[in-house]
Amino acid sequence: MAAAAAAAEWFILYAIPKVAAQEDDSIFEQPTNISFTFRKAPCPSYVTVASNVVCPDGIIHYPYIAADDGRGIFLLCGYTVLGLTYYLFDPWRRRTLGVIPRVFNQKLPRFTDMHRDVAGLVRSGGGDRLMIAELNTWLLDDRGSVTIHCTVDMYGWDEKKCKCSGITAKRPWHGDGVLSHQGFLWWFGLSYCILACDPFAEVPEFYQIMFPSVPDALPFGWNRDIHRCLKVSDGQLRYVQIHGASEKPVVSIWTLSSSDPSKATWGRPISHPLDVVWEDSSYSDDARLRPGVVPAVALVHP
Numbered sequence: 001m002a003a004a005a006a007a008a009e010w011f012i013l014y015a016i017p018k019v020a021a022q023e024d025d026s027i028f029e030q031p032t033n034i035s036f037t038f039r040k041a042p043c044p045s046y047v048t049v050a051s052n053v054v055c056p057d058g059i060i061h062y063p064y065i066a067a068d069d070g071r072g073i074f075l076l077c078g079y080t081v082l083g084l085t086y087y088l089f090d091p092w093r094r095r096t097l098g099v100i101p102r103v104f105n106q107k108l109p110r111f112t113d114m115h116r117d118v119a120g121l122v123r124s125g126g127g128d129r130l131m132i133a134e135l136n137t138w139l140l141d142d143r144g145s146v147t148i149h150c151t152v153d154m155y156g157w158d159e160k161k162c163k164c165s166g167i168t169a170k171r172p173w174h175g176d177g178v179l180s181h182q183g184f185l186w187w188f189g190l191s192y193c194i195l196a197c198d199p200f201a202e203v204p205e206f207y208q209i210m211f212p213s214v215p216d217a218l219p220f221g222w223n224r225d226i227h228r229c230l231k232v233s234d235g236q237l238r239y240v241q242i243h244g245a246s247e248k249p250v251v252s253i254w255t256l257s258s259s260d261p262s263k264a265t266w267g268r269p270i271s272h273p274l275d276v277v278w279e280d281s282s283y284s285d286d287a288r289l290r291p292g293v294v295p296a297v298a299l300v301h302p
Helices: 110-114 274-278
Strands: 018-020 034-037 046-050 064-068 074-080 083-090 095-099 119-123 130-136 147-152 156-161 163-166 177-181 184-189 193-197 205-210 228-233 236-243 250-255 270-273
Touching: 046 074, 064 119, 064 177, 074 119, 119 184, 177 228, 250 274, 270 274
Parallel strands: 018 046, 119 177, 163 205
Antiparallel strands: 034 046, 064 074, 074 083, 083 095, 119 130, 130 147, 147 156, 177 184, 184 193, 193 205, 228 236, 236 250, 250 270
């Protein structure tokens, strides 16, 4: 009888890397310009990048890990003298590859070129090509149309016109992120919808999936993702929302029925009061958690 396959090792990763001087030999093994500190989950791991790659610039322009390809390659956004610049990095080889920024289009509103949540990283179906794709939504609320800018072998950029007949609900776009899953990029605005396409297609076709609504949603804070998120979990896209009365909140999880956006619908939600979550033995039996203390990371099995 064949032995069971070993469970894949996984890590929780801070999205914002640390920045250190390239000359710091205690962090970087020359000639590398990136360091990856692995820590066993649930302790978060983190990335340190050299200051000659990206530099912190106030509270907005900090470097940020925007996406991954599902196979261990990450997309890092950072501001340089060229503006928003992209880097691919491999934590195992500890090297970065800078991607030439595309030329700014004077006809487009400035925010469409500078917002870090427009960029996704996706691998082709055959697994032999990587692509960075930016979503342009400045005509979404008026015409219900979008375009994407894509890298060409990571050395240039091309604009692709898209088929947008599947976009029927037209609103201003406030992006909160983008996920790469099963050969598609899934851009999402948590107060609106998901827009998904295969950017490798000659004419990418966009599919719109509206987020579930609840009658007792908590008000949006300055961060739209404070009470909700969209993530890939156990090979499926899941939407999580905390809602209900502020003194007795509930956490609900919806799962998409398919990884093909043309067929995907939301399943019935699974809901649990947060009080029940905190009463789980994994929290109550941990001597490090005093009564009333909320852990920095709470893992909830759907």
